[in-house]
Amino acid sequence: MDLPVSVLLFGITRDLTGQSAISISLPEHAKVGDMLSQLHQQFPALAGIRSLLVAVNGEYAESDQLLNQNDEIALIPPVSGG
Amino acid sequence: MITLTTDPIDVPAALAYLQSDQAGAIDLFLGVVRDNTQERPVDRLEYEAYDRMAITEMQKIADDAGLRWPILRYAIIHRKGTLIIGEMAVFIGVATAHRADAFDACRYIIDTIKQTVPIWKKEVFTDGEAWVNAHP
Numbered sequence: 001m002d003l004p005v006s007v008l009l010f011g012i013t014r015d016l017t018g019q020s021a022i023s024i025s026l027p028e029h030a031k032v033g034d035m036l037s038q039l040h041q042q043f044p045a046l047a048g049i050r051s052l053l054v055a056v057n058g059e060y061a062e063s064d065q066l067l068n069q070n071d072e073i074a075l076i077p078p079v080s081g082g
Numbered sequence: 083m084i085t086l087t088t089d090p091i092d093v094p095a096a097l098a099y100l101q102s103d104q105a106g107a108i109d110l111f112l113g114v115v116r117d118n119t120q121e122r123p124v125d126r127l128e129y130e131a132y133d134r135m136a137i138t139e140m141q142k143i144a145d146d147a148g149l150r151w152p153i154l155r156y157a158i159i160h161r162k163g164t165l166i167i168g169e170m171a172v173f174i175g176v177a178t179a180h181r182a183d184a185f186d187a188c189r190y191i192i193d194t195i196k197q198t199v200p201i202w203k204k205e206v207f208t209d210g211e212a213w214v215n216a217h218p
Binding site: 010050058060074076080081 | 130134135192196201216
């Protein structure tokens with residue numbers, strides 16, 4: 001069974017994809033790294049960002065973290081607050 | 083006090099919040115929109131945030147600072163939206179009994195905000211625009 005997830009996009013990732021949220025379907029037991037790989041295939045322009053982190057449910061996540069259906073996932077390009 | 087807001091920062095109100103009879107020192111850092119980046123003229127900055135996570139990350143920084151220094155009160159206020167030259171983007175205030183702790187904690191808070199809090203600014207130039215820190 002597939003795992004449908006929605007990914008929030010901010011800053012340069014929103015500009016590069018033209019969307020503020022993307023719905024994608026991942027294989028069951030997909031991890032953060034799998035989600036990133038799929039997004040990079042779908043949006044090759046993401047490779048032009050200096051670094052790209054991922055947050056799951058409002059917390060920074062490592063690439064081996066498992067994803068669940070109702071997770072709030074967000075791409076975090078290099079931050080520049082202040 | 084931690085605030086993420088589209089409204090202008092009310093400095094007198096924030097300063098009044100920081101004051102107490104125990105506070106012998108209040109250190110403020112004010113981040114203000116500058117009119118150039120490496121000599122390229124800037125017209126305005128556009129800030130956006132992942133609100134929910136920005137608040138929790140700022141809270142983590144404040145909590146961490148509270149473990150490292152004897153902070154009496156703190157105020158962290160960050161703007162989002164469009165800011166023009168001279169507008170205040172961020173206010174960090176720390177109240178402690180003595181000045182060394184206030185200076186150190188204030189610097190720690192702003193330096194760490196710039197590293198971990200999901201807030202982004204786009205510099206809008208007269209002839210283009212760029213997300214800060216985003217490109218290799």
